[in-house]
Amino acid sequence: MIPYGRQNLNEADIDAVVQVLRSDWLTQGPAVERFEQALAAYCGSAHAVMVCNATAALHLACLAVGLGPGDRLWTSPNTFVASANCGLYCGAEVDFVDIDPGTLNLCADALAEKLAAAERVGQLPKVVVAVAFGGQSCDMRRLAQLARQYRFTLIEDASHAVGARYAGQPVGQGGFADITVFSFHPVKIITTGEGGMLLTGRADLAERLRRLRSHGITRDPTQMHGGSDGPWYYQQVELGFNYRATDLQAALGASQLSRLDLFVAQRSALASRYGQRLAGLPLAGQQPQAEARSAWHLYVVRVAAEQRRAVFEHLRGAGIGVNVHYIPVHLQPFYRRLGFAEGQFPAAEHYYREAISLPLYAGLSEAEQDQVIDQLATALARVGG
Structure with a gap:
């Protein structure tokens, strides 16, 4: 059987994972931080946050921008269900915008028409998830203009598109989307087995994403309520999740990134x-x-x-x-x-x-x-x- 997609691994990838197995870290540790920094540098983004998969990344992206009950998320119907489910996870309503029949991506003209109608009845979305179907970005320049006009957050679901480019820049650079999400499933461009990454130019979003991926816990005294009891102390300051990735995944991802x-x-x-x-x-x-x-x-x-x-x-x-x-x-x-x-x-x-x-x-x-x-x-x- 010739599959529609599959991973491409070499000895360097295997050696990178074995090196982690022989180290003191298996779960989230220094390899995760190195992979985050390497991918952020590749894309020209200020911040990258690795999580266990791209579905978790989409969920955290929505949480980080404040999506919640009473809000609306719109996305393309031509996508995997996670692009829509992330809105429901936050308690928001979900709706769709039809695709351009040529590019197969969310249609900017259809979005503009739907936004104008929604504004008239006071039902504008808080988040639009633009899916880079097949590895090709939407008309992100136009979508960003609409985001400014109608004041919604633009998230690019670039699960298919690590290594792609838009407007002469790597997807993930952050010139148009507030947050970009990548997937590293084995059939994607590079793999970590399972894994996802969020890229953003905003320090406040990156800080919250890191906190949300680890139970909403912080060890930063500036984020705590009251004083610290000592160097062991931490506080849960909001409801987060265990969406952390492992150093095993990150080591594989960093090795794959080189190719x-x-x-x-x-x-x-x-x-x-x-x-x-x-x-x-x-x-x-x-x-x-x-x-x-x-x-x-x-x-x-x-x-x-x-x-x-x-x-x-x-x-x-x-x-x-x-x-x-x-x-x-x-x-x-x-x-x-x-x-x-x-x-x-x-x-x-x-x-x-x-x-x-x-x-x-x-x-x-x-x-x-x-x-x-x-x-x-x-x-x-x-x-x-």
């Missing part, structure tokens, strides 16, 4: 090769977003909706581990029970009926890629014949 640019270059070359070899087939794909350079977490093609299942099953039967990203979040049974229904976000729903994610990862050989292309051509010929 991030190589991984993105390999993915980009494979994506370009897909584009060239698939040009004669009846397919559509994700269009480029102005100012964005994708990290190519996913390579998605679109086939006629009535043919998608047959093509998908042919590819799986031929040992090609294709997948579908994503079932629109609002169509999940849980969200239907909240009042969402089919037809509310037609662009996302139409895209879903046609989407197939092809294998794409650093280490995918050209021979394996040719096998994917040949089987896809065969499947399309069969269903079209």
